[in-house]
Amino acid sequence: MGARAGTQGVSAMLCRMEDLAEGSARGVEVAGWRAKVILVRKGGQVYGWRDLCPHYAGGTPMAWKRDAYLNGAGTHIACSAHGAWFEIDTGVCVQGACLGKRLTRVPLRIDEAGGVHLDRPPREERP
C-alpha cells in the first residue's frame, strides 16, 4: 500500500523481490501515470503490466481490492469488472470480454540487490 515509484532517473524502483512472494501480485503507482503497474511473480520471473483492462477504450483498472489481480487459482491476471482472464507471461486475454486483446507490457529491470525497476524512466501521462 502506498508504494510509489518516482520519476527521477532510470532507476525508479517499484518494489523489492523480497516483498513480492512467488505466485503473488501487487499494484504500484508511478508518479505521473494514470494507472498502476501490476507486478506478478511467477516461476521465479517478475512480469510487469499496466493496470488497464483493454475491454473499454483507454482501459480500466482491474483489481477488486488493492493488489487483488489474480484469479482464484492464481493462474491468470483477472479483470474483476467483467471476468476477463489474461496470461501472466504474455498478457494475452484468453477468456472473457477482450478475448485476443492484450495488456500493455511494462519492461522491468532487476538490480543485484533485488530491486525491481522500470527499465526506462516513466513519461508523464494525461490523466
Place this chain on the structure above:
Amino acid sequence: MNIIGPDLLVFGVDDVPACHEFLTAYGLTPRDYSPENGGFYDSLDGTGLEIRRRNDPSLPPALKTGSMLRLTVLGVTDQAALRDVAAELRKDRQVLHLADGTLRCQDDQGFELAFQVTIRKPIALEGEKVNAPYHPARPVNALGVTQDMPAHPRTLSHLVLFVPDIETAVNFYCNRLGFRHTDTLGGAGPFLRPQANPDHHTHFFIRTPPYMQGIEHLAFHLGGPTELMLAGSRMMEKGYESFWGPGRHKFGSNWFWYFKSPLACNVEFDADMDTHDDTWAPREAPMGPEAANAFLFQYRAKWAPGPGPKG
C-alpha cells in the same frame, strides 16, 4: 404475467472466501457460510445471492464463456402467477417442477432460470427524507446523516446481462413473460421491468459477441443517496476498488456506484430509481457518457480546508 423481479442470483466462483469478504463488506448478511461450500448473502427483504464453488455439483451447468452466474431465480406474486409462467413456457421447452416448489428452465439464450413465489418480506425502514425549503420531510431535530448510520442493501434491484442477441432476449422477456420496455440505450440495449414491479428496470441487456455472454453487473437498492454515498465510501476506505461512480443515471434516475468484485462482474449500489406504469412511453438515446450519467463524481479521501497560514 405477475413477475416481480430477481429474488436470488446463484454464482459458481473460483474464490469463495474472497466473495465472502467482498459481499460482507458490501453490506449483505451471510447465512450458512463455510469457506468450503459457500453460502447465502441476504439483503434486508430476504432477496440476495448464493455463492458456491464453480465445481459444486448442486449448480446448473455453467455458460461456456467463464461467466460465474449460474442461475437467476425470479420471484412471482403467488401460485397463480407461477402456474401462468409454467403454462406459457411449457409451450416450447422443458419446465421442471422441483421439490422445493420452484420451476426450472432456460431462457432462449441458455441462461438458467427458476421461478418461485417471491420470498421478499416488506421492510419497515423508511426511505431517505430530504428537507427542502418550505417542505421539510424530516421531523424537527431528526439528523440527516451520522457517520455510523446503517447503509445495508435493502432489496435485489436488477441484473444486466451481456447477450449475443438482443431481439431474442426481448422477445423472451416481453412476449413470453410480459415484461414492459421502459427505455433504450441505442447501441447497448433495452431496459425492462416485469409487470408486477414498477421499478424502471429489473433487467437490462447489452449486445456483445457470444464469447462475452454472461452477467455484466447486479445491483441492490439502498434507502437513498446518503446511504449509497456512505456505503460506497466505506468500501473505498477498506481498499475495495470502484469501477464507476458515484453518480446518477439518466434513464431510471437511479444513483449508482459500481465496484469490481471476485464474482467476475460489477456489483452496484443503487438508490432512488424511478417507477413507471403502462402509461409510460419509452425513450431512446445513444449509449455514451452523455446518456448514461446525469452527473459523475470520483471518490477522494476526506479533506477539509485548514485554518489558514499561522500568524
